[in-house]
Amino acid sequence: MYRPHKETQQERIDRLTQEAEKRVDQEGTAEPYTLERFRKTMFSKLRKVGVREFDDHHVQLVNYIVDVYEVVQVLQLRAPNQETLDKLTLVLDKLQEYTVFHFGEEEIFFEKIEYPHRQTHIAQHKAFVARFLEIRREIAAGRPQFVMDLFFAAFGWLFDHINQHDMKYSRYVQDNPKLLTSLRRSPPKPRPS
Secondary structure, three states: OOOOOOOOOOHHHHHHHHHHHHOOOOOOOEEOOOOHHHHHHHHOOOOOOOOOHHHHHHHHHHHHHHHHHHHHHHHHHHHOHHHHHHHHHHHHHHHHHHHEEEEEEHHHHHHHHHOHHHHHHHHHHHHHHHHHHHHHHHHHHOOOOOHHHHHHHHHHHHHHHHHHHHHHHOOOOOOOOOHHHHHHOOOOOHHHO
C-alpha cells in the first residue's frame, strides 16, 4: 500500500529555504533574504484562528520569532560577542515569556468553551515549552550553536501548531458560534480579597 511521505519539520524548513533561494528578481539574480522579507513571508503564512485575542497573540509571537531570526543572522556572520549574546538572551526571554502567557490564555479559553481536545492541545504546549527550555539550557551552557536549533524549533513548531492544531479549535468555535457570544456576556469574575 502506498503511503505518501509526511514531510518532517526540518524537511519543510529546508524546502521553504530552498524555495526562497530559488526566487529570482526580474534581472535574474537571487533576491536577498532580508529581515523584512523574512517578516513578510512569516505573516503571509500565518493563518487566522478567528478569535481576535489569539490572532493578536500569534502576530506578537511571529514578531518575537523575527527578532530571534535577526540575532541568528548576526551569529551566522561572526563569532558571538557579549552584546550579541545579551540581545539573544533578551529576545529569547521575551519569546519564552510571551509563549507561556499565550499558552496559558489559550488553555483558560479551552476550559471555558469546554474544547473536547484540550488535553491533547495542552500536552503539545507542554512539550514545546520543555523543548524550548532544554535548548535554552544548552545556549546558557555556552553552546550558542543551539540557537539555530531553537530558532528552527520555534519557527517550525509555531507555524505547524497554529496552522494545523489551533485551526482545530478554530473550527470548533466556528461550528459553535454561541460559545464566543456566551463568553462575551459572562459577568466579570470577582477579584479575590
